[in-house]
Amino acid sequence: MRVLLTNDDGPLNDEFSPYVRPFVQHIRKNYPDWELTICIPHTQRSWIGKAHFAGKSLTAQFLYSKPDADDNSYLGPFIRPQLNRIDSKLPRDTRNSEISNDDIEWILIDGTPASCVNIGLHHLNSEPFDLVISGPNVGRNTSSAYISSSGTVGAAMEAVISGSTKAVALSFAYFNGEKNVDSSVVDLAAQKSMEVINHLYHNWNDGTDLYTINVPLSTSLKPDTRIMWTSIWENRWRAIFEGPDVAQLTNGSEIEDGVEGHLITFKWQPIFKNHKDSQYLAKTTDKDVIEAKMISVTPLRATFKKVEGLVGELSLNVKPNSNFFLITVNKQDYLYEPLVRAVRKYLPQLEVVSELPKEPKSVFHYGEYEQLDIDKLATEPTNYFANSYIYRKGLIRKHFLSHTIHSYVVKNPDSILSKAALETFPLELDYAEFLDDALDENWELRQELEKNDRWWIVKPGMSDKGQGIRVFRTIEDLQAVFDSFDEDGTDDEGEYFDDNKIVISQLRHFIVQEYLDNPLLLPSMGNKKFHIRCYISCRGALEVYVYNRMLALFAPTAFTPLKSDNFSPTDILDLECHLTNTCLQTKNEQKDISVAEFDTIPDLTEENKSKIKTQIHQIAHDIFLGALKVNAVNFQPLPNAFETYGVDFLVDFDFNVKLLEINAYPDFKQTGEELKGLIDELFDHTVHHLIVPFFDEGRSTTSSENFVKVLEYTANNW
Template sequence: MYAYVKGACPWLDEHIKSCVRQYVSDVIFVNHIVSIRPSAATVFQFCSGENLGRHFNVMNAAETALINAYPNSDALARKDCLARAVEYWTAKRPDSILKDHVPITVRLSLDYSEYVDDALAAADDLTLLYSLEDNENKAASEREWWILKPAILDCGAGIRIFSTVEELASNLELAANLEEEDDEQSEEVQEPNGKRVLDTERQGDDWRSGVSPSLSLPGLDSLDAMITTTGNLSVNGSRGKLHRDSAAQQCACEDSGRIPSAQMREFVAQRYIVSVPPLENRKWHIRSYALSVGRLKVHVYREMLALLALDDQKPPWDDPGAGSFLTNTAIQNEDQYVSKESMRDFWQTPDDLLTGDWKARTFDQICAISAEVFRAAAHTMSDKFTTLDKCFGLFALDFLVDTSGTVWLLEVNETPVFYEHGFAGALAQRLMESVICVAMEHMGNSRLEDSQNSAVRVRMVEVLDETEKLGKSSITEIVPQV
């Protein structure tokens, strides 16, 4: 067996290699994908999301192969696609657990603050519009609150909370040098040289940063979830050209704090869960890990993280800063999340935080919700969750527990980032042991008669097996986009 290991978190690579050796002692590790012989019969790949086309070519050629990426996982990793998958699934299955365990989510196409009213009215679901209108005459503490999230950005970039149309508009950038109310209608004018051009084209240099209100970035809507917690999306000097920044950088906002919405466009507005039991007076959420293998088995890892916000929890009407309502550790620097212990063992949280055996009930809900959301994505949006027998994926699912003990699925992250420090670092290593165990089992190299391997395997709980229900895939190879 040939193996290529170069993941999104390099500090885990050697540990992953040692795990593979536990099952295939004579495995040949290569440092470059081109080093794998074309005649190689068995290939295992654990790589980052860059240059996947070449990696899929190697997978196609091998008789037995496994790679840690699906051709497309947008149905889970893109927030707007996930909302659509849940909507489709629950429309015909009102008894689905997703109906009462995913906050109401409205998909929005937003550009500039001047056009928020139009965007709300054009949304497929008018729940948000009616809610914001009802909030106008209510005291802030009595309103229904919402949280705005860019559809394809992670690391907490561009997330805001709001309760009125005015508050939503204030989060978006203003259109620069607009002289007409409708930026979609442009006038043709004649230049001195006789050439006829669009008025917006002539004024193009006047738009801030060279971005016009009607800008549409080619490929942005179809961009897959390879741009996740390992890097952020940004736009360079030429229109429509995308590149990745380091994970430490956040999506750049104006000095006013407004979101550069003309560069993103696709958002979701999700009902904000206000009543969350604080952990040491800080808001927190659960990060669970789900392993999806082939077509389609899903496993949930028993160990989970409790991720805490940086600052003390405050209600949304007190205008809290991001450090209060955002539990994403990406907005915290190393000194902060280490000194304040922002990443902890979920199973060691206080037993009296909620009534009864609330942690066991929480895990049971997480398993059921995870199974259902993967089933929904696979059956309703197979074009955006393309499952193949030679592929697997590790996803991080974020959950919130409210004061009644109800678990809410917030989002799904593909290619999650792992931190070396403290409990999170130790969990990441144990998680990789179980991931490789299940992967080798899928390739026919389980060796579960070994007690050590068996102990590693039981940490993964199988919650879904759709192998027979999905049937055989008609896809025979993955061809890179030209």
Template structure:
């Protein structure tokens, strides 16, 4: 049972203390979610994105677009007002009110969603899900993953004979490459590629001295991606996908470009998905392709990881800000480009794009189902919604028995860095936030007059949102 103490607490206390209080035994005080909301003359909207002005402006424009009478209020003015829309950064949301005022308060973030956004929790949840459902698409869409909890580099010696025995066995064969990612970092921080035990040891040793490394890098004008190992502790090690689909983004602006001048570059897909209530899941059909800044270089067992140029392999836009939006394309813009991976020579077609969109929808559906199996770290609420940025890599495997193009889920991000999309494609963000307002905000504060939910089936597209999942969650968060 998800029970609550009826006590007075600060409305802006941290999520950890809130979690403890919400799990304390007492009598449930959650309002009956079946009671219809009586709309006040004016909707109060708390919009606060202090570090991301673009998001702030998009949210305000979307709220105005749906036409509900709205008064924008500051944080200090929001206490006690209702009805209240909290469309703000996670830290500025009053999560206490989100939990208790289920019928009058709508929030743009779930309170607990670590099962999705922490790489080690996500991997753990998917592996547990696959033990019960080995035929799930996640079996092929999630790279082989190992978890590492480490504070100092010298701890690695004992791990090779215990929790990392299987990884050590694979590294001894020297036939594959692996990618290291901090479980709680973002924007490419701490990501490294290696293929031997010695290289992984050197990586962790370099992290121990990251303060001096950062200072030297800043003095040299280099990108700073080192992390402090003792502060992060949790890492994941994933099988590096060495068969990426390669295209040349310059071909989208110069269709007459000679094929001899095309250069294959790696990219990943940034898909935006919206979770609403408890629980519907939607995939925004305008997917971005984020390219690396330099040509792709295939890795071999003879390649040294010591001086590897990560720019050919990492496609994080935040690590390549000097290239602006030149490396950002819509997935649909890539239709007609020459495929430069595999045997090459073929054309990337609209049919392939549609299949990738279908795969992403199915992978997202299964991923959220897996996270629902961990109710402590993912608790959907009926009066909350959230925008996630999901990263996929497209593998081009000619040996595949089904389709040569297969999406691999990499990670799920909250409050994604949409400002890195660039001015050219800002219009897709404008339409995304309007769609969120129409699908998540309007129905809560202006429900249908007949009281019936719209008949929106899984697989159906509305407002440029493809419905991936429609679950009726009955569990701790709903008690």
């Protein structure tokens, strides 16, 4: 999430801008997924509204402070940025050894707060900002008199008007003229501010352009201080300047034309007049709420017009320091941003962290299987939740999946799996020279191969990314494949030339599967063979959901029917048009890789798309129910876990769907940048339908148009 921060009090300063440093430090520490850019006026610019210095060119300077500093010290100013920010548009000078990449960069503009926002939105980042925060302002911003003149609110308004960007204006209201308060009060104000801002961002009211927030700087501020929707107190003022004493200025004499005299000055001295209409005396204005030392939130249009309909108390459902979302995925990972964005949207009460705090009440952990605490997952079902089951090899190991399907079909011959599963045989082999013995033990497979009437695929039972996949027809072909695995895979110069090989002794379990030789071919996609990647999610023990936005992954070259006289089972290049796993395609072929959203393929009618999806839904229902019922040792769903699988399907010429394999922790980045919205929506559904119920036991799980529940299993209920 990209956030632009500005203010109207200027840079780090004990007197004029004492709150911005601890606020920025709080964001850096507690919201590590935020990419924060700070662009502020080079000096205090209060009482300036949404103004720009027309006709004036603005310049920038740069300050740097330490992320853990407890004072307002800094290095600079510099005329060039000193940090190497990849997302920045600015030219950089990164040779200063005193400044590290962890330091906080402050961009200073010799203009107004509104100008800082305009420059920030359009000239500082290569990617658009998601949110603008203006503040924290030193002092309150309440009432029409103050708000209409506030540089803090003016900057937030500029974000809306010039960038159509969500914005909040944040003010810290001090009392009795005491703006220098204990640091613990400022820290709590920063925490409460971010809880409110985070909630507002992920629950943005459609009629709102910006919010102005006032947080009381008082020892009465607590983690559970009430937050109230407010309107603007419409006060009025008369003269805001005191007039000059003419007699004193002229020394009692008349000033003639061209005669020098004292400068005429008007002293700043606002005189306010309260508006007496009863509609403004209701105790729900920003002034009333902040005087009661509660937090005020005022939703505004960019015309200073109050947004109607938001009244009463704003409940965040926050339980501080108790519930956490622990994400151990690398921040650069394809799924990190959409996942965190969805959590912030639906579970704002969860604090997103990268390390587990001490003694949390409950935590949802999203990470790779090896990063999860398996002991906690098994023994703490009420306070530790995770994105993976412990035992699921009955589905994700190819030879176990074959056993699951076979066992279920034997008991349920009418299941769609009886025709959706390609004929498959397990094969166990220690070394290539033992293939003949292995086939003697698997006489059914030997009989099929000796017929020499169809093509087959051999796959390691535990590999991924297409590793070790080969196509063959005869026992001699299969022997040649295994012999090639045992050969040295280097060229004359010692370079490894076939990274698709496997070591048989390390991957002893294989499956031999019928090859689909009549695939559905689509002229608009170059008549290339393709498979469908469908994301299927399980929750608890057991609900199953199919994500209806599916991918079609195409082979790099047009499909050519297999012929024995011109096909080598050991030549990886001969597999190009037959295997659709993009991991098998060489770097030189990347330009030919085609990944499309299934629904956008023009050759398929809506009727055929519906026919294909209906079969996928039925297969998903039966395969997960089958794993639960006939292979319960190897598939054990847990009430405190969910898991999303990448499930691959082939489609034949008659639109019959065939199940290929099921992959745990799928590689979402194969979707590509152009289709990233598909993954964004997937994680939005995932958090909404699968993760939220872990923290809201009363919430029922439902389907949506693109996230369809296909199975809800309860014990003793088939």
